[in-house]
Amino acid sequence: MLSRTRWLSVPALLWLAFFFLIPLLLVIALSFLERGTYGQVVYAFTLNNYSRIADPLYGEVLLETLAVSLLTTFLTLLIGYPLAYHIARLERGWQHTWLLLVMMPFWINFLVRSYAWVVILRSQGVINTLLLSLGLIDQPLSLLYNSAAVLLGMVYALLPFMVLPVYVSLEQLDRRKLEAAYDLGASPWRAFWHITLPLTKSGVVTGSILVFVSSIGMFVVPDVMGGAKSALIGNVIQNQFLSARDWPFGSALSIVLMLLSVMLIFLYFRAIRVQEREGREER
Amino acid sequence: MKTIIQLHEVEKQFGQQTVIPPLSLAIAEGEFLTLLGPSGCGKTTLLRMIAGFEQPTSGEILLDGQPISQVPPYKRDMNMVFQHYALFPHMTVEENILFGLKMKKVPAAEQQHRLEEVLQLTRLGELRRRMPRQLSGGQQQRVAIARAIINNPKVLLLDEPLGALDYQLRKNLQLELKNLQKNLGITFIYVTHDQEEAMAMSDRIAVMNRGVIEQLGTPQEIYLRPKSLFVATFIGENNLFRHRDAILAVRPEKVKVYKMASGGEQPRRTGRIADIVFLGSLRKIFIQLEAEETTVLAHENGDADPVWQIGERVGLGWAAEDEVTLPC
Numbered sequence: 001m002l003s004r005t006r007w008l009s010v011p012a013l014l015w016l017a018f019f020f021l022i023p024l025l026l027v028i029a030l031s032f033l034e035r036g037t038y039g040q041v042v043y044a045f046t047l048n049n050y051s052r053i054a055d056p057l058y059g060e061v062l063l064e065t066l067a068v069s070l071l072t073t074f075l076t077l078l079i080g081y082p083l084a085y086h087i088a089r090l091e092r093g094w095q096h097t098w099l100l101l102v103m104m105p106f107w108i109n110f111l112v113r114s115y116a117w118v119v120i121l122r123s124q125g126v127i128n129t130l131l132l133s134l135g136l137i138d139q140p141l142s143l144l145y146n147s148a149a150v151l152l153g154m155v156y157a158l159l160p161f162m163v164l165p166v167y168v169s170l171e172q173l174d175r176r177k178l179e180a181a182y183d184l185g186a187s188p189w190r191a192f193w194h195i196t197l198p199l200t201k202s203g204v205v206t207g208s209i210l211v212f213v214s215s216i217g218m219f220v221v222p223d224v225m226g227g228a229k230s231a232l233i234g235n236v237i238q239n240q241f242l243s244a245r246d247w248p249f250g251s252a253l254s255i256v257l258m259l260l261s262v263m264l265i266f267l268y269f270r271a272i273r274v275q276e277r278e279g280r281e282e283r
Numbered sequence: 284m285k286t287i288i289q290l291h292e293v294e295k296q297f298g299q300q301t302v303i304p305p306l307s308l309a310i311a312e313g314e315f316l317t318l319l320g321p322s323g324c325g326k327t328t329l330l331r332m333i334a335g336f337e338q339p340t341s342g343e344i345l346l347d348g349q350p351i352s353q354v355p356p357y358k359r360d361m362n363m364v365f366q367h368y369a370l371f372p373h374m375t376v377e378e379n380i381l382f383g384l385k386m387k388k389v390p391a392a393e394q395q396h397r398l399e400e401v402l403q404l405t406r407l408g409e410l411r412r413r414m415p416r417q418l419s420g421g422q423q424q425r426v427a428i429a430r431a432i433i434n435n436p437k438v439l440l441l442d443e444p445l446g447a448l449d450y451q452l453r454k455n456l457q458l459e460l461k462n463l464q465k466n467l468g469i470t471f472i473y474v475t476h477d478q479e480e481a482m483a484m485s486d487r488i489a490v491m492n493r494g495v496i497e498q499l500g501t502p503q504e505i506y507l508r509p510k511s512l513f514v515a516t517f518i519g520e521n522n523l524f525r526h527r528d529a530i531l532a533v534r535p536e537k538v539k540v541y542k543m544a545s546g547g548e549q550p551r552r553t554g555r556i557a558d559i560v561f562l563g564s565l566r567k568i569f570i571q572l573e574a575e576e577t578t579v580l581a582h583e584n585g586d587a588d589p590v591w592q593i594g595e596r597v598g599l600g601w602a603a604e605d606e607v608t609l610p611c
């Protein structure tokens with residue numbers, strides 16, 4: 001019986017091996033190889049790719065990326081939580097409509113969506129044309145090709161990753177717990193703070209990790225909306241694989257980025273657990 | 284006695300469905316009032332309207348003479364023990380119990396003082412640092428009660444608080460709750476569909492059926508003088524006899540079974556013994572009537588010697604004051 005059920009997991013394991021484990025091993029292997037003069041991979045062991053990362057240039061980009069990703073996560077949470085809360089309180093039918101609207105952008109190619117923002121924000125774009133024709137400004141505002149534009153694009157692109165898990169945890173929240181809080185004298189705001197928020201923490205955690213991990217490797221948005229100045233680590237990696245044709249170095253960068261993400265997520269989990277424990281001992 | 288809660292023509296509809304037709308009820312201060320009725324008769328709905336979680340469709344509820352329909356639940360001076368406890372899973376027993384005092388910003392020293400008092404009362408002292416998921420059903424129950432009574436509310440609303448517990452635990456907690464109510468002097472509005480529980484604990488019982496209070500009275504009145512067929516059959520066991528255009532109800536413990544040979548009294552009905560069930564303290568005797576398509580139930584002391592044979596022809600009698608006449 002056991003051996004038979006064990007067979008059931010074989011397809012999933014094969015899938016994991018094929019699309020996750022093997023590529024990962026390939027990237028790790030690549031990162032220890034050398035680049036030939038014409039961009040081909042030379043099969044000789046080296047640690048050079050990793051020592052190159054120590055260059056302050058990359059450190060700066062990495063820090064910038066982390067900052068943008070953290071800010072993106074924070075902003076999506078700030079916008080996504082109230083949105084999810086609003087949706088969870090609607091009637092069934094309306095909930096489905098709203099969720100569909102939230103997910104709709106997923107159906108359109110990501111690149112196309114980013115260029116749509118360009119059309120809206122550029123100097124001859126929708127906003128500037130409108131403001132100019134209304135006479136509110138006499139010089140087009142530079143809304144595009146700066147960090148704020150990148151942030152806007154990222155938040156827009158990753159918002160659903162926050163809204164959906166938070167919505168799910170809000171959906172699962174037992175309304176009777178809230179009623180009990182009201183019954184014990186908690187105003188709606190305090191009931192939210194003491195009951196709703198702690199009990200939907202799992203959704204917030206999942207959403208934050210999804211958004212953070214996605215934004216740390218993001219290269220389309222900074223490319224399209226950030227212009228040349230605001231390159232993030234995702235763009236650097238992309239360049240190594242495409243224009244610079246330095247696959248080993250690109251691989252090394254990816255590995256470092258991945259380790260960094262894993263570490264941050266680990267710290268995040270620890271922080272939450274400590275906070276939980278302190279919450280218990282407080283009072 | 285002072286009235287603490289007054290329901291005045293309170294009505295509740297959900298959509299097109301009328302769950303509670305206009306209903307009036309006065310509850311006295313310090314009273315233990317039980318709402319008793321079958322599942323779906325509107326007990327929880329009535330309680331939730333008093334607590335403020337549902338708005339009456341029409342009518343008014345007064346607390347201490349003040350109308351409270353505009354007062355949100357968190358400002359009403361009453362507390363509720365929920366049907367399924369609704370403890371806060373992310374807080375310890377202690378934090379759960381203190382939640383109400385914290386919300387009302389009671390000084391820390393007094394919080395501690397009252398916590399100790401309530402922990403002792405509910406015998407939860409040793410469990411104070413546990414999380415709710417680490418407690419048994421009966422312990423969770425006690426936390427739910429402690430969390431409510433620490434606030435010293437004027438009125439405590441309890442929605443089938445013992446519903447999920449086994450028989451023995453129920454019996455114990457029934458006594459504890461009743462003592463608690465007597466000692467604290469809090470008004471209890473208690474919902475149950477267990478009539479034995481209602482009998483054991485209440486000062487007065489309101490028997491509900493389809494949103495209507497069929498009868499309101501002391502347990503004795505409800506049991507001995509039911510006013511409707513529903514009450515007569517819902518509370519305890521009853522034998523019903525057709526008598527001209529009314530119905531006579533006689534409790535099984537009031538029915539006497541005679542040997543036909545013994546003469547003496549003229550039996551009110553005659554029949555044959557259909558079945559005998561021994562239940563320890565009493566013996567249930569089922570008698571198939573000869574003249575009617577009815578089986579009558581009579582109770583006999585369990586320690587009396589069994590004298591009846593299945594199929595034996597017997598006479599039945601009862602005292603005139605033990606029969607209750609009910610409208611059809």
Ligand SMILES: Nc1ncnc2c1ncn2[C@@H]1O[C@H](COP(=O)(O)OP(=O)(O)OP(=O)(O)O)[C@@H](O)[C@H]1O
Pocket residue numbers: 297302320321322323324325326327328329476
């Ligand atoms: N929110 C609601 N929307 C629609 N109908 C409802 C709602 N709440 C209760 N009802 C209906 O009102 C009636 C009374 O329900 P209520 O929960 O008050 O019964 P109850 O007496 O507490 O039953 P139980 O003993 O099973 O708890 C039921 O028919 C129920 O379907």
Ligand SMILES: [Mg+2]
Pocket residue numbers: 326327328366442
């Ligand atoms: Mg109920």
